[in-house]
Amino acid sequence: MKPAAxxxxxxxxxxxxxxxxxxxxxxxxxxxxxxxxELAGIIWEPLLRTLxxxxxxxxxxxxxxxxxxxxxxxxxxxxxxxxxDKSSLLTYLVNSATGDIRNALDKxxxxxxxxxxxGCARKVGEMADRQERRRAGWRTPKGTELNEAxxxxxx
Numbered sequence: 001m002k003p004a005a006x007x008x009x010x011x012x013x014x015x016x017x018x019x020x021x022x023x024x025x026x027x028x029x030x031x032x033x034x035x036x037x038e039l040a041g042i043i044w045e046p047l048l049r050t051l052x053x054x055x056x057x058x059x060x061x062x063x064x065x066x067x068x069x070x071x072x073x074x075x076x077x078x079x080x081x082x083x084x085d086k087s088s089l090l091t092y093l094v095n096s097a098t099g100d101i102r103n104a105l106d107k108x109x110x111x112x113x114x115x116x117x118x119g120c121a122r123k124v125g126e127m128a129d130r131q132e133r134r135r136a137g138w139r140t141p142k143g144t145e146l147n148e149a150x151x152x153x154x155x
Contacts, residue, residue, distance in 0.1 A: 016046045021089040028079040036076045043090060047072070050094050055101065063101045071096035105132055 020042060027035035051064045071093045075082060082092050112128055 016043055016088070016090050018088050022084055025079060025082065025084060025089060028076065039076075040072065043093065044068075044072070046090055047093050047097070050090065051097055051101075054094065054098065063104050064097075066104065067097035067100035068093070070100045108132075 021039065024035050024039040024042070028039070047068050048064065051068055055064060074096065075089075075093060082089060086092075087095075109128065109132070
């Protein structure tokens with residue numbers, strides 16, 4: 001059995017080579033078994049770095065790597081979903097991972113609401129939601145339960 005090839009990691013300050021990513025995307029479409037490993041070596045660190053910048057206040061740091069992993073594995077499983085004419089591969093993966101991260105946070109919030117004792121469930125859920133959203137830098141839209149509760153409190 002041959003040892004796996006060592007793939008060079010890009011320097012942290014360098015951008016992702018879109019031409020190389022596009023060539024690897026074409027190889028993935030052609031079912032090349034080594035293309036995904038090479039692509040991971042090129043895009044993984046920039047993907048995590050971009051997600052960390054975009055979600056710098058996110059308290060649950062495992063969500064970043066989980067979201068990146070889910071986005072990358074989803075792409076490798078179905079590379080035809082990516083359209084190179086619309087965006088770069090890094091942008092596609094960042095957007096996909098961001099959606100996965102938000103879904104994971106929402107799932108945690110629903111879980112807390114479901115399994116917190118009834119007397120304090122609403123209060124605890126609202127406080128935890130507010131903290132997570134503040135740390136993640138997300139604003140609560142007007143007309144939601146949290147804003148209505150704030151308005152009543154301020155009156």
